[in-house]
Amino acid sequence: MTDGVVEGADVAARVALTWLAEPGNRVVWALVKAHGATETLERLLRGDIPDGPLRAAVNARTANADARKVAEAALRRGERVGARLIVPGSPEWPPCVDELAGLEMTAPGRVNWDTRTPLCFWVRGEHPLHETLDRSIAVVGARAATSYGTHVTHEMAYQLAGERWTVVSGGAFGIDAAAHRAALAAGGRTVAVLACGVDRPYPVGNTAMFERVLAKGLLISEWPPGAEPLRHRFLIRNRVIAAATAGTVVVEASARSGAAQTMSRVLALNRRAMVVPGPVTSAMSVGCHELLRTHPYARLVTSAADVLEEVGRAGEYLAPPPRGREHPRDALDEESALILEALPRNGTSTPEEISAGARLGLRTVLRRLSLLEAEGLVVRRESGIALARS
């Protein structure tokens, strides 16, 4: 066998494995790591696996179909729709997702969805996957977003894209779509990570948007072309969004949404978990506030500047402190404050009048007045001392 044939067999085996078991399956991943994809596929197909959910799934799937033929059909279908297949070792493979290898997630009352490294990515769009994800931030949130959430998402994603960060999201209605659209509006790059085939991005209502994403960014998926967006696949998909980006921003989330699960993975991967607050009267911010109350490492962010401060290379981005009216008086000592209080709003006072009004010694008043004048808080006129016009 030539290297090319080996590689082709490996690629096809990965596609077949992704069809036999959902992506991220820890048993499949461990076998691939130990024996390679081709050998793992052979083992699975000859039933050389312990009894359990994986064996049941493989049996059910192979009852009516041939895994190798399914994979071949998927590869042909991918070729027809202009999708390329990326596997570990491909020049485009994004190393960031390899960190999923060590991710162990358990949560009380929830199944431990398998969270291992993807076996492959189907990609549509011109830009190389690894470069596109190199400087990327996920902006995600509720499908039933409010106008507030949509507005904040737009502002944030627009500015992030303007700073040449790739905006990654899940292509859903609401916050996800607002994030993709804002990145496109800024002329930036955006990546939709799908839980179905890249030839049939879900939801159909966002089809026009997906076409624009495709023209300027990427549609990617672990599932082969034609795969359906089954409910549980969104949870599996979310680990890729977490791993592929420097940080994830949740803009709106209802109570008991998937946001907590997403953020747990983001934090477990040592990425930045960021949350936008909102009105406490909004049901769509309840999940955000709950995240901030329960996840000590989730950071409140209010703007693209805050986000860049979190994810930016050291020193490259530093959010300016919030701008408010400057109050030089804030920094005053007590004597200076008393002097300013003693000065008339209009007109002037003599130092002696100030001394009496402020109940301070004349020498103190004169010393403080020099400092206040230097700070631009008072001015000296012929008739006496006056408050400076701010």
Place this chain on the structure above:
Amino acid sequence: MTDGVVEGADVAARVALTWLAEPGNRVVWALVKAHGATETLERLLRGDIPDGPLRAAVNARTANADARKVAEAALRRGERVGARLIVPGSPEWPPCVDELAGLEMTAPGRVNWDTRTPLCFWVRGEHPLHETLDRSIAVVGARAATSYGTHVTHEMAYQLAGERWTVVSGGAFGIDAAAHRAALAAGGRTVAVLACGVDRPYPVGNTAMFERVLAKGLLISEWPPGAEPLRHRFLIRNRVIAAATAGTVVVEASARSGAAQTMSRVLALNRRAMVVPGPVTSAMSVGCHELLRTHPYARLVTSAADVLEEVGRAGEYLAPPPRGREHPRDALDEESALILEALPRNGTSTPEEISAGARLGLRTVLRRLSLLEAEGLVVRRESGIALARS
């Protein structure tokens, strides 16, 4: 001298000292602690103090007036307006404010406003001061509050007062006034901590509200009757609000507001620092979000329940988790999820049909169906299995 005379002299001396130097002055406080108020007043009046701001202030104030006569006049004025004077050792003295004795505050660029324990409190209103503050929470915020801030303040303070917590605030326009009014509306107690004489509560625009506070709660101040609400006095006053309460909630605050200073003191006193988030698009929430971003111990609160969880005696209050639609499917294993996906929205399927649709073995399907039925997610009908109506 009888004990009564000693006590009377001590009280009058404390009033004179509060007039000679602003409350909280650390030099005065240290002298009173070491020598008592009467002796301290004598020292100050005979100039037996180190050169410095205190000496300058005392000199200026005594240039045209006799401190003892001023104190006597203040006591007579207090009597006329029905204000009583509380000093350490009085039955009504609130022990919580004694913790200010150890408070050292420094902040870059700001004067270290003296923050020592008050020498006395002027009180108007029927209820005993110490009992009224025993279960109390401060609710404070911007004067230029938005309708959102006013609404949230009202909801929160109303419920806190309904749970028999005293609502403490500063009597200002905006959030403060909303807090007082909500407590009154709930038939609860409220305390306005003033930065001026209790006979002339500021601002004048809240006069009708202050009269209602007086009827059902308390007006208190460290400054003698007649004292003006000078700008710097609000900062001095704020330490009392922080010390007197179990925790402080900031509802709205603009950038560079005094909220950060307030929260620093709250935390330094080991009280609960709580902050209400708001729309990131609102200038009146910028200060709140900045507090949450910069003070790791400031806690985000969204409701009275959250506040009570923070300040409540252990176990007495525990905020219910946010209510959302329950999704039993969230907790499903992959096989069960596949089975539910395979079931038709309406009508029934046989286990064999499910097995084919979900690509799972029949035995697995049957085992999972029993569990799903027990969880109430599917029902068994004569014609087969159906999704349960939620």
